[in-house]
Amino acid sequence: MDQERRAQWLRGVLDLCVLALLSRGESYGYQLSQALRAHGLGAVQGGTLYPVLLRLQRSGLVSAHWREGETGPARKYYRISPAGSEALRTAGTDWTAFAASVGAILSEEQMR
């Protein structure tokens, strides 16, 4: 797949993906990057992921706190806030509609 285009798509939806993953339970940066990869989004590097988390935190959509891990170092855990869940619902609906429109156009093109 064209890496440049993929990066552009990701830029538009990464915050939503992160919010969606956090809506399933709190998590930390490394675990989030693993989960994104497991979902087929490829390697989302820390340099991209953490600024997104920071922005979400600043805008109050997620909250964060440090906790000692049972094994390994202290981690910064992120949790979705009520405002974050609300934003995810709205944006999730918008995205579904948007993706459907794009899908419709592209599939029409293929049918010809």
Add this chain to the structure above:
Amino acid sequence: MNHHAWLAALTGELRRHGVGPDLTGHVVAEAATHLRESGEPPLRVFGPPEAYARAVADSLGGPDLRPPRRQPGPVRLAAQGVTKRYRGRTVLDRVDLTVRAGEIAAVVGANGAGKSTFLRICAGMLSPDAGTVRVHGTLGYCPQDGGTAEFLDPDEHFVLVGAGRGLDRGAARRSGRAGAAALDWAPPAGTQTRHLSGGTRQKLNLVLAGLGEPDVLLLDEPYQGFDRGTYLDFWHEVWRWRDAGKAIVVVTHLLNQLDRVDIVLDLTTPGERRA
């Protein structure tokens, strides 16, 4: 670059980009955790420290993170009616400037507008044809170039200038090295000035101007040859001086910093001023 060096560089870059110490601590610790868990090289995960710090700073929104403005103090520098002519051409025409403790004044204007001339008059190195300058306290001056001795190393400069200010050797060296560290520079012992690059000489020049905590600092485009990071460090140092209650006059042609100063003195004469 190993983890440790990369994280140290990141700490410095975050500071340069105006990220506060608390948040810097969080960002660096989080990055360290990630690197340890993933076991990947920092350059692949986060990219160069400078780029990552910029991304972090950008994600914070507004760039202006300076501490709240304090009330300016007493007048430190008062230039009145300063006039200077060169071969019949009036370079400075009755220029006034008053700078109080805790204020930064930027002197701007086209090439040949007399910015350096004005500063040299304020520093007492040049006599004006008319006008007076009153200084309350001690004066530190950073010329555009020169002002250093080719065959002395940075520490010897600190001792020499410091002795004039009444600092003993140890105090002068410590103070100079602290000033250098603020510009992310560790002066190499035993390296004579003539072997330093242009930008590094200017760092030395700037540190010397601030040595001994003068009340008024006159800085004549001291950032020539600075890379972007050092340029940011320079402004942080200037703001730190301001917050310490010094009066600062800085010659600049870079207008993007003007929102961060208190006074702007434009020396371009109305006839020459472009729309």
Add this chain to the structure above:
Amino acid sequence: MTKILVVAESALRELLRRRSVLLILLLLPLAFYLSRRGDYLGQSIRFVCLGLGWALSTAALFAGSAARGMEPRLRLSGYGSLHLVLGRLLALWTVGVLLSAPYFVLILVDQHDVRYGAIALIMALTVAVAAPFGLLLSAVLPRELEGTLVLLTVVGLQMVMNPANNITRALPFWFSREIGTYAIDHTDGGYLSRGLTQGVAVAVTLTVLVAVAGAVRLRQRRHLRFA
């Protein structure tokens, strides 16, 4: 006093780090000495002293010019012009003594039947005169080239002019010929006292002039007032 010493120390470091210049300065009097050693021993003593004077004046000239960029800043940092001038002179005098010492030893070893004390006196006066002489030239002449040419002229005149001629007394190193005659040809004490008087007078005058030139150049300008 601390300020003078710190200036002196810095100036001394700067001088000692100009290795190649220092080497030439050290060898120049030797060349003068050897050039005359063949024909007449006494003459070689006179020449080595002139060589020392020239070498040290040149060093002072260049040191004075090199210091110009730094001095206004030092003045602003709390030094008086006298601190700067005396500090630099002290450094140059030290270099002068270091420069002369091996030549004095050379004369002790190589020459006999001369008054060594008088020769030491010539060297001391030469050092005392040459340092402020070079500094003064650097203060009044805009560029090093002019200063070097003046030095060349003075030393050249000193070598070729008849010392009995009254005009030559105005030359800064005249005492060197006069005391030299006393030391080498064992003439009467008149030569010694005349030379000594002229040498001391020149050294004092030049030192005062350098101090005055420094005070004028680094003066506190009238438009600027500190409160």
